[in-house]
Amino acid sequence: MNILTFDIEEWFHLLDNASTKTEDDWAKYPSRIHQNMDKIFDLLEKNQQQATFFCLGWVARKHPDIIKAISNKGYEIATHSDLHQLAYEQNRKEFKEDLSTSIKALEDATGKKVRAYRAPGFSIKQENKWAFEVLIENGIEIDCSVFPAKRSHGGFEQFGTAEPCWIDIDGHKLKEFPINIHNMMGTSLIFSGGGYFRLFPYPLIKQLTKQANYVMTYFHPRDFDPDQPMIPELSMIRKFKSYYGLGGCMNKLNWLIQDVPFMDLATAEKSVDWNSVRTVKI
Template sequence: MNILTFDIEEWFHFLDNASTKTENQWKNYEIRIYQNMDRIFEVLEATNTKATFFVLGWIAERYPEVVTEICNRGHSIGSHGTSHQLVYEQSKEIFRLDVDRSIKTLEDISGKKITMFRAPGFSITEKNKWAFEVLYELGIEIDSSVFPARRAHGGMPSYHIAQPSILKYNGIELKEFPVDTHNVFGRSFVYSGGGYFRLMPYSLIKKWTAADNYVMSYMHPRDLDANQPMLRGLSMARKFKGYIGLNSSQQKFTKWLTDFEFIDLNTASKRVDWNKVEIVNLD
């Protein structure tokens, strides 16, 4: 089962970067969301693929027609929060207000109930598992925030299964679709989204996709934007991670969707027998 998702944010929404951290700073950058969404829609139409779009509330508030177009094209939507901040840098109440605001905005525009969520940067970690309680209380039923490996923004390597599962924490349950990993000589590798996808050669992506029975792709509009400006002040490492592979990413991505069938998250959830999946207790 290959699942296609997008995190809908602007090209300058870099995490852990001082010059792009606040909403007040974002107005200093050019708008590229329209052309980048058109590029995504073009690829999806050409490959007859449906996807789930985790939309940032900030995007929805300023460009509601983006949400409308996603819905009109038959894709599903979920929340990506409002202000694109790392969850582990927020208090429980600030996180609640941030997600609640995004849900209400998306529901008002789409006319549909929002029951899916992904945290910016997969930033729900071992230290802020209370976020799952907040999501449950806000009506989220399906989460895709778990990154079951180590990464710059923490990750949750103790989440020992990279498969659809039931997440249990402090008396609540969520249907969890974590990022997938591919095991090579006992090490877990991620390849199905963002900089990992742009970095990996397509031959390896194709080989691992064919071998794995579960792939959770997560792309951003900027991942297919070869002409985006270079943000100032980035370290060499951040420049590498943020801009590697952009020139070939759209062609590679289109090839991926041509070679394999991908489905949206709602369709995937209907195909899962939730009575038989593993339960992961995080208490």
């Protein structure tokens, strides 16, 4: 089961940086999302490939034509929050307001129910697991926020095996599709999206993908934009993570789609026997 997903945000929606945190900050930068979305659409259409798009509510309000284009082309739309803030930096009220605002913006743009969610930076962890309750309360049926390893933005190390499962929180259940990991000499290796995908050579990515029983990818429009400006306030580590490998990412993904079969989240959900998968009580 290999799932292809994209997180739809602007190139300046970077975490860990005070200069790119608010809507006022974002207004200072030029938009590049249309040209980068065209690259993604061309890739998918050329390969006749389905995918799921986790979109910001902010994008739906700022660029409703993008959300409508995704929907009109027959792709599944999910939410990636409203304002791309780390979930564990929000209290329950703030998280709920951000989530409900994003759902409304996306549903208003498409007329279709939003069923799935992914937190910015995979920022649901043990300390803010109440977020799963809020997702359920707001009609979300599928979550893709769990990163079952250490991560700069949290990570849910206690989660266990990275595979589709049920999350049970106080008797309320939610379907979970976590990020996949590959264990190598006691180290959890992530290779299926973002900076990890841009860093590793394609032969290794192909090998690990073919070996895995389950792969959840995640890409951003900015991953395919080597000409985007560099935000000077970023730390050296963040600059490396954000800008390394941009020139080759589209070719890598094109090769991978041709070498390995992929599906969207909706198809993956239907292929899982939900009566037999494990339940994670948190």
